[in-house]
Structures are given as structure tokens and as C-alpha cells.
Amino acid sequence: xxxxxxxxxxxxxxxxxxxxQNILDKKIEGLITLQTxxxxxxxxxxxxxxxxxxxxxxxxxxxxxxxNFTGSAGKIYQYYNCAKFDYIYFHDxxxxxxxxxxxxxxxxxxxxxxxxxxxxxxxxxxxxxxDSINKIKEIELVTFKKADHLIFPNPDSSLIYKSLICxxxxxNYILSSSQSINNAFTIPLDKDSVxxxxxxxxxxxxxxxxxxxxxxxxxxxxxxxxxFLAGEGEEKNQQGVxxxxxxxxxxxxxxxxxxxxxxxxxxxxxxxxxxxxVGTPIILTLTGGHTFFKDKSSGILxxxxxxxxxxxxxxxxxxxxxxxxxxxxxxxxxxxxxxxxTIELYKQRMEKFIAExx
Numbered sequence: 001x002x003x004x005x006x007x008x009x010x011x012x013x014x015x016x017x018x019x020x021q022n023i024l025d026k027k028i029e030g031l032i033t034l035q036t037x038x039x040x041x042x043x044x045x046x047x048x049x050x051x052x053x054x055x056x057x058x059x060x061x062x063x064x065x066x067x068n069f070t071g072s073a074g075k076i077y078q079y080y081n082c083a084k085f086d087y088i089y090f091h092d093x094x095x096x097x098x099x100x101x102x103x104x105x106x107x108x109x110x111x112x113x114x115x116x117x118x119x120x121x122x123x124x125x126x127x128x129x130x131d132s133i134n135k136i137k138e139i140e141l142v143t144f145k146k147a148d149h150l151i152f153p154n155p156d157s158s159l160i161y162k163s164l165i166c167x168x169x170x171x172n173y174i175l176s177s178s179q180s181i182n183n184a185f186t187i188p189l190d191k192d193s194v195x196x197x198x199x200x201x202x203x204x205x206x207x208x209x210x211x212x213x214x215x216x217x218x219x220x221x222x223x224x225x226x227x228f229l230a231g232e233g234e235e236k237n238q239q240g241v242x243x244x245x246x247x248x249x250x251x252x253x254x255x256x257x258x259x260x261x262x263x264x265x266x267x268x269x270x271x272x273x274x275x276x277x278v279g280t281p282i283i284l285t286l287t288g289g290h291t292f293f294k295d296k297s298s299g300i301l302x303x304x305x306x307x308x309x310x311x312x313x314x315x316x317x318x319x320x321x322x323x324x325x326x327x328x329x330x331x332x333x334x335x336x337x338x339x340x341x342t343i344e345l346y347k348q349r350m351e352k353f354i355a356e357x358x
Contacts, residue, residue, distance in 0.1 A: 015091035073098030157289030177346035183203035202233030207262030256319035279330030
């Protein structure tokens with residue numbers, strides 16, 4: 001049973017987008033989601049659940065997102081009698097931690113964390129308090145130790161978590177996939193400029209700070225290059241940078257010359273696979289799980305690491321592809337998507353994993 005207590009949104013990264021695109025309503029043999037389980041309850045049941053959950057925490061606890069999140073996970077586990085399943089599949093450490101006291105010894109735990117860095121590191125970079133960070137470190141250690149099976153898209157993505165992986169852990173590699181982007185239309189853009197698109201969170205792990213500084217220097221020496229930003233985050237008021245806000249990026253992906261992904265470290269981004277389905281050329285750092293893409297397609301321009309000078313040279317010299325070159329790059333990327341990343345292929349990989357479990 002896939003345990004996911006959060007809203008599932010196909011336009012989000014992390015577990016929310018992953019489960020929505022890869023698992024929900026995909027009829028994977030042997031797999032059921034919490035969302036499917038909820039459909040078996042009458043509507044008034046949810047009102048009772050919400051009322052009871054609101055009474056679980058005192059006022060101090062309600063102000064703590066960590067207590068609230070983990071505590072509600074445990075309550076939901078109980079309400080839906082999740083202990084009756086042989087295996088339970090978590091996609092974040094906090095949900096698992098909240099359920100640990102209720103999981104019977106006979107139930108096997110599967111954990112797949114989707115973060116491109118340790119969660120404790122992420123919160124450290126958000127300037128969280130020392131007590132919170134220490135608690136999260138404890139949660140990381142406990143949940144990875146308790147997990148019977150750990151899932152990663154590929155070996156290099158697992159290196160993010162090497163400090164948490166135990167000798168007794170059974171590691172399984174199941175390559176991710178994404179829904180294809182269909183029926184996107186093109187938006188008229190400056191034909192004389194190279195138009196780039198950045199999709200995602202504007203933080204250090206996504207390499208956003210390095211990208212912005214590099215782009216600013218690039219614009220000093222060439223004005224025929226634009227950078228569009230899709231997603232929420234810090235606004236940038238500088239020449240050639242256009243913030244689109246939180247939008248469905250599909251039409252922009254289909255319209256720009258290159259989508260740029262400058263991750264400082266990578267898990268395995270849904271957005272990259274979505275771009276491949278459209279065929280738009282990609283500029284990509286080969287970090288973490290994204291080492292998979294090395295030499296895989298002529299439509300992927302790669303940097304070995306996120307380095308200011310290397311990125312600057314690339315942006316300074318990159319040219320708008322000719323129609324013939326663009327067609328070849330689009331074909332190569334779409335072919336790569338069809339070979340590895342369709343939903344049907346993920347379904348086959350997951351069903352094979354489940355069959356081997358039982």
C-alpha cells in the first residue's frame with residue numbers, strides 16, 4: 001500500500017508529483033494507494049476524521065509542523081487500518097516516522113525519499129533551529145534503519161543517502177518515469193534570441209544562484225539571450241530574465257530553444273523526463289542521478305558539474321539551433337523518452353518489483 005497523506009499535484013516535484021504521475025490510477029498490479037482506499041469510505045467519514053484530527057494536538061503542538069505532520073500520519077495509518085497490508089510504501093521520512101509506533105513487526109516497510117539532498121541539510125540551508133535539525137537527523141537515521149527495502153531510481157541517486165543506508169538494507173533500483181506532455185502549443189518568442197527556460201524551485205540545490213549570476217555576466221557580453229523562470233520563488237529584476245510565476249510550463253517547454261537544469265545535486269527530476277517527451281533540447285548538469293543522461297541523446301547538452309566558468313562559456317557561445325539541428329535533437333530526446341520513461345515502462349518495472357517481493 002502506498003502511503004501518501006499529502007495533496008497529489010502533477011505539476012509539483014517530489015513525492016506529490018511522482019505519485020500523481022507514476023502511481024495514482026495507473027492500475028499497477030498488486031499496488032493500492034491511500035487515495036484509492038479512501039474512496040471506500042462514505043463522505044461523512046472524512047468529516048469525522050478531520051474533527052478527530054483537530055482534537056489530537058494541543059495548541060503548542062498545532063504550531064509545530066513536525067509534530068502535526070508526523071502525528072497526523074500516525075492517526076491516518078490507524079483510521080484506514082493500514083496495518084492489514086503485507087507491505088507499506090512510504091515516499092517521505094516524516095510520514096514513516098509518524099507511523100512507526102503502529103506498524104506491526106510482520107509488515108514490511110518500503111521507503112523512497114525523493115529529495116536531492118538529505119532532509120536535514122535542506123532544513124539547515126533554510127536556517128532552521130539547531131533543535132529542529134537535530135530532530136530531523138534523528139528521524140532520518142531511525143526511518144532508514146527501519147526500512148526493509150529502499151528504492152532509488154539508479155545507483156548514483158542513492159549516493160545522496162549513503163550516510164543513512166544500513167548494511168542490512170535491501171536496495172532496489174526502479175527507474176522513474178513521467179507523463180508525457182501532449183497537445184502543448186508554442187508561444188511566440190523573440191526569434192533573434194536564444195530563449196532558455198528554468199523550471200522548479202529557486203534555491204541553491206537547483207543551482208539557481210549560480211545560474212542567475214552566470215546569466216547576468218553573460219548578458220553583459222551578449223543581449224540576444226533570455227531566461228524565463230517558471231515556478232515560485234525569489235523575483236529577479238535584471239535584464240533578460242522574465243519571471244512567469246507558478247504556471248503550467250508545458251507550453252513554455254514547447255516554445256523555448258533550451259530548457260536549462262543546473263542542479264548542484266540531482267535525484268531524478270520529473271521535469272527532465274517531461275521535457276524529453278516534448279523533445280525540447282536540454283542543458284543539464286550531470287550530478288547525482290542525472291549521470292544517467294551522459295551520452296544518451298544529441299538533444300542533451302551536458303556539464304559535468306555546476307561550475308560558474310563552464311556554464312558561462314556555454315551560455316556565451318550557445319546558438320539558436322537551425323531547423324534541421326532542432327529536428328534532430330527533438331527526435332533524439334523523444335526517442336530517449338520512449339525507450340526509458342513512459343508510464344507503461346514504469347508500470348512494468350514496478351510490477352516486476354512487486355512480483356519479486358511476494
